[in-house]
Every structure is written in C-alpha cells, then in structure tokens.
Amino acid sequence: MVGYFAVFSIFPVLFGFTLSLTDYDLLDPPNWVGLDNFRNLLADRLFLTAFANTLIFVAGATVPVWVASLLAALLFDQIFRGRNLLKTVFFLPVLPPVVVVAVVWRMLLHPNGVVTWLAGAWRGVTEIDWLSNTVLAPLSMIVVHDWAAIPFFMLIWLAGLAGIPPELRDAAHIDGATPVQTFWHIDLPQLRSTAVLVAALSTINAFQTFTLQYVLSPDPGGPANSTLVLGLLVLKYGFQYFRMGDAAAVSAVMFAMILAVTAAQLRFNRRAS
Amino acid sequence: MRARPRAQLLLFLGALAAAVVFAFPIWFMITSAFKAEPEIQAIPIHWLPHDFQWLGRFREAAEFAPLWRYFLNSTLLSLVHVVVTVFFGALAGFGFAKYRFPGRGFLFFFVICTLMIPFQILVVPLFIEVKAFGWDNSYPGLIIPGMMNAFGVFMMRQYASELPDELLEAGRIDGAGEFHMFLRIVLPLLLPALVSLAIIVFIWSWGAFLWPLVIVQDRELNVLAVGLTNYSQPYQHAPMWGAAMAASTVATIPIACLFVFFQRYFIKGLTAAAVKG
Numbered sequence: 001m002v003g004y005f006a007v008f009s010i011f012p013v014l015f016g017f018t019l020s021l022t023d024y025d026l027l028d029p030p031n032w033v034g035l036d037n038f039r040n041l042l043a044d045r046l047f048l049t050a051f052a053n054t055l056i057f058v059a060g061a062t063v064p065v066w067v068a069s070l071l072a073a074l075l076f077d078q079i080f081r082g083r084n085l086l087k088t089v090f091f092l093p094v095l096p097p098v099v100v101v102a103v104v105w106r107m108l109l110h111p112n113g114v115v116t117w118l119a120g121a122w123r124g125v126t127e128i129d130w131l132s133n134t135v136l137a138p139l140s141m142i143v144v145h146d147w148a149a150i151p152f153f154m155l156i157w158l159a160g161l162a163g164i165p166p167e168l169r170d171a172a173h174i175d176g177a178t179p180v181q182t183f184w185h186i187d188l189p190q191l192r193s194t195a196v197l198v199a200a201l202s203t204i205n206a207f208q209t210f211t212l213q214y215v216l217s218p219d220p221g222g223p224a225n226s227t228l229v230l231g232l233l234v235l236k237y238g239f240q241y242f243r244m245g246d247a248a249a250v251s252a253v254m255f256a257m258i259l260a261v262t263a264a265q266l267r268f269n270r271r272a273s
Numbered sequence: 274m275r276a277r278p279r280a281q282l283l284l285f286l287g288a289l290a291a292a293v294v295f296a297f298p299i300w301f302m303i304t305s306a307f308k309a310e311p312e313i314q315a316i317p318i319h320w321l322p323h324d325f326q327w328l329g330r331f332r333e334a335a336e337f338a339p340l341w342r343y344f345l346n347s348t349l350l351s352l353v354h355v356v357v358t359v360f361f362g363a364l365a366g367f368g369f370a371k372y373r374f375p376g377r378g379f380l381f382f383f384v385i386c387t388l389m390i391p392f393q394i395l396v397v398p399l400f401i402e403v404k405a406f407g408w409d410n411s412y413p414g415l416i417i418p419g420m421m422n423a424f425g426v427f428m429m430r431q432y433a434s435e436l437p438d439e440l441l442e443a444g445r446i447d448g449a450g451e452f453h454m455f456l457r458i459v460l461p462l463l464l465p466a467l468v469s470l471a472i473i474v475f476i477w478s479w480g481a482f483l484w485p486l487v488i489v490q491d492r493e494l495n496v497l498a499v500g501l502t503n504y505s506q507p508y509q510h511a512p513m514w515g516a517a518m519a520a521s522t523v524a525t526i527p528i529a530c531l532f533v534f535f536q537r538y539f540i541k542g543l544t545a546a547a548v549k550g
Contacts, residue, residue, distance in 0.1 A: 012395045094543075097479060
C-alpha cells in the first residue's frame with residue numbers, strides 16, 4: 001500500500017517539481033532550464049490573468065459562502081415546523097456532481113433563458129449575456145459555485161452548532177440574554193474551529209476550481225480569458241500546448257498557495273487552543 | 274427552546290424561501306428531462322411538462338452518445354475505488370491504530386501527506402507516468418491511479434483506535450489469527466464508519482472529471498461526468514438541452530439514492546471528509 005502511494009502520489013509530486021525545471025513537450029527529451037519557467041510566468045500575460053481571475057474567484061467563493069452558510073445553519077438550527085423537510089430540500093444542490101451543476105446552469109443562464117426571465121422580465125429585458133460578457137461571466141461562475149457550496153458548508157456549521165453544550169445556552173437564557181447576545185457571546189466563540197475550517201476549506205476548494213470554468217462557459221476560460229483560472233491554465237499548457245514544464249510550474253504555484261492556506265489554518269487553530 | 278407562533282411563522286417562511294431558491298435548478302433539471310425541446314425554452318417557464326415525454330429524452334440521449342456505456346464506466350470506476358479504499362483503509366487504519374511497529378509514525382505521516390496534495394498538482398506528472406506505463410486510454414489508466422485514497426486510512430485509524438483493546442485480547446486468547454480477527458471482529462464493529470467512508474469515496478469518484486478527461490480519448494471508455502459535455506456542447510450541433518437534462522438526471526440518481534437510503538451515513542461521511550485537514 002505504501003508502494004501504491006509512492007508510485008501514484010509521492011513520485012508524481014517530486015516528478016512534477018523536476019518537470020517544472022525543464023522544457024519537456026512529450027516529444028523531445030527534456031532539457032534542464034532551471035528556474036526559467038517560473039521567471040517566464042512572471043512576464044506571462046496569460047498566467048497573470050489567470051492568477052488575478054483565481055484571486056477574484058476565491059474572494060467571491062469564500063466570504064459570501066462563509067456568511068450565507070452560517071446564516072443558513074443558524075436558521076435551520078432553530079426549531080420550527082417543517083424544518084427537517086425544508087433543510088433536506090435546501091441541501092439538494094450538494095447532490096449533483098459539479099459537471100451536472102455546470103450543465104444545468106449553462107441552460108438556466110442561456111441569454112434568453114430562465115434566469116434572464118427571472119431577473120429581467122419586469123423591466124422588459126429579454127436577453128442578458130450571462131456567460132459571454134467579460135464582467136458577467138466571472139460573476140456567474142461565482143454565483144453558481146456559491147449555490148452548491150452554501151448548503152455544503154451549512155452542514156459543517158450545523159455539526160459545529162450541534163457540538164455546543166446546551167447547558168451554555170440554557171444558562172445564557174436564564175440570565176436573560178437575548179438571542180443575538182447568546183449568539184455573539186456563546187455560540188461564536190464555541191464555533192471558532194468550525195469558522196476556521198469553513199474559511200480554509202472554502203479557500204482551498206476555490207483555488208482548485210476549474211470544472212465550472214471548463215464546462216459552464218461556452219468557450220473554456222472565455223470570453224476573452226475572463227474566466228481563465230489557474231486550474232484551467234494547467235490543462236491548457238499541459239494538454240493543449242504540450243508545454244509540460246510550464247504546466248508543472250503553474251501547478252507548483254497553485255500548490256504553494258494551497259499550502260499557505262493550510263499553514264494559516266493550522267496557526268489559527270493552534271492559537272485558539 | 275421553542276420559538277413563539279409568530280416567530281415560528283417567520284422562521285418557516287424564511288426557510289421556505291431559501292429552500293425554494295436553492296432547489297429550483299434541481300427541479301428544473303428533472304422536469305426538463307421530461308419536456309419537449311421548445312417547452313424547456315418556454316418563457317414564462319413551465320413548472321411541469323405540459324406534453325410529458327416519458328423516457329423519450331433519455332432514449333434520445335442514449336442514441337446521440339453511448340449514455341449507458343458512460344454509466345457502466347462510471348459505476349465500474351466508482352465501485353473499484355470504493356472497495357479498494359474501504360478494504361485497505363480499514364486494514365491499514367486498524368494496523369496504525371492497534372499495532373506498534375518500527376517506522377509507524379513516519380509511515381502514517383507519509384500517508385497523511387498524500388492527503389494534502391491537490392489533484393491538479395498531480396495531473397501533469399501522473400499523465401506522463403501513466404503514459405509511460407502504456408496505460409493511457411485504457412481502463413487500468415482510468416481506474417488505478419486514485420483507487421486508493423489515503424483519507425480511508427486516516428478516517429479508519431480514528432475509528433479503530435476507539436475499539437477496546439480487551440476485545441482484541443479476548444480474540445487472541447480464543448486463538449483467532451490476526452487477519453481472521455480483523456475480518457470477524459474489527460470489520461463488523463467498524464461497519465457504520467465503513468458505510469460513511471464508502472459513500473464519500475463513491476461521491477468523489479462518481480464526480481471525478483479532470484483525470485478521466487485527460488487520460489481517456491475513446492468514447493467507449495469515457496465516464497458519465499465527461500460524457501455529459503457531449504450534450505451541452507456537442508461538436509457541430511446545437512446544444513440538446515432535453516438530452517442534457519436527461520443525462521444530468523441519470524448522473525445524479527445514484528448519489529440521490531445514497532442520500533435517500535443512507536442519509537445519516539451520507540451526512541457523517543461528508544462532515545468527516547471536511548474535517549480531515
């Protein structure tokens with residue numbers, strides 16, 4: 001088993017780092033180029049665009065998700081009639097695989113499709129380019145991503161909320177605390193590790209995004225590279241241009257960013273405990 | 274704490290609104306799988322198909338591309354991943370939890386390290402490696418990389434370490450061999466955790482997109498996730514939304530079934546997978 005991980009996990013990582021220092025193109029034997037690939041990336045407009053797009057996507061896929069999923073969890077943590085049924089219905093977007101999410105939303109976001117009807121019908125607008133406008137397309141990606149991510153992270157918050165000892169809330173209630181006070185002074189401090197987890201996990205997931213940009217967009221990464229993210233650039237360099245060295249260099253940059261997030265998460269958790 | 278009637282109503286309405294907004298795309302996907310093409314595009318939308326198509330759109334999807342072949346490939350891939358990860362995860366997790374051997378700490382660290390590696394880092398070097406094995410565009414190339422997930426080892430070690438040592442001692446006194454004991458005593462006790470693990474691995478493998486996309490070229494070898502794009506962006510052909518929605522529904526059914534029949538394990542699995550980091 002250790003052999004399996006060595007062959008299919010550890011070796012490829014080391015091989016990938018080596019690859020990022022070469023100019024391998026699948027045909028000719030690789031030449032050693034040192035850090036040239038990384039140096040070139042700094043001047044590569046495609047890479048800089050993808051880097052910026054990824055950061056924008058990460059911003060849109062973390063903060064709103066963090067807030068909305070917490071609100072959803074607080075709502076569904078209350079006791080009211082029909083709660084379980086509505087919670088299950090709310091949770092449905094978690095079920096379909098990402099590709100299905102992308103295909104379904106591609107239909108919904110058709111220029112004269114359902115979302116246009118919902119958003120524009122009252123003003124007589126009948127056509128909106130959700131996916132072929134350089135401003136709207138990246139926003140659409142974020143909205144679709146968040147739609148599937150919010151119910152998932154609600155689940156994590158609910159697990160955190162379930163871990164709060166009920167005595168704490170009862171005591172606060174007896175002391176005459178309002179629900180808002182209870183939330184700020186009892187729930188939130190108890191939810192600290194959950195809060196860090198949701199922030200870290202949503203950031204890591206967002207850095208790796210690529211399926212939505214590949215399938216949802218009529219032209220992967222388009223229009224005009226406005227939805228080109230790092231994950232898509234790896235695919236483009238590696239399997240479209242066969243520039244394996246550059247693709248591996250882009251992967252290495254992604255890995256570094258994800259490791260930084262993981263390190264930040266560990267630090268936050270250590271400080272909390 | 275139970276809220277007062279007025280607050281109850283407000284909570285209910287808020288939850289209802291949230292549920293409707295979030296479930297609407299799923300509703301639209303399923304109903305559209307039974308609509309004729311013009312009805313899918315109809316504005317204002319049709320909440321239910323007026324002219325119910327029965328399985329017509331599913332048949333159309335299967336004629337345009339080998340939908341059932343995709344489904345079988347996805348099933349094969351996911352089941353192999355589930356069986357391998359669950360069995361070896363339980364075996365290794367049990368070993369790490371209950372046996373002391375030299376290098377245990379290092380080996381466990383080694384396994385956990387593989388958990389932190391995002392797949393996109395692996396895809397290029399792994400592709401070159403698998404191609405060198407001559408496995409590109411084949412079932413072994415599609416299935417073997419990624420069939421053993423270190424998360425299984427990690428999760429099973431946690432559950433196995435909670436098993437009481439006395440139970441294993443009792444087994445040894447009764448003269449059970451170590452592997453026999455694993456099969457007869459440990460596996461049944463771990464069963465709930467194994468089910469959660471199996472579900473989460475199934476979800477991951479069923480939805481896998483990047484690896485099948487790069488490693489397989491033949492239509493007949495493709496999985497459902499990649500095959501789906503045939504309908505939404507067909508080559509030199511207008512998008513076929515009815516067939517796309519029918520195929521999307523087919524791709525969602527297995528996971529929906531797991532959710533309906535194993536809801537508690539499903540939620541446990543998802544939560545455990547999130548907390549791994």
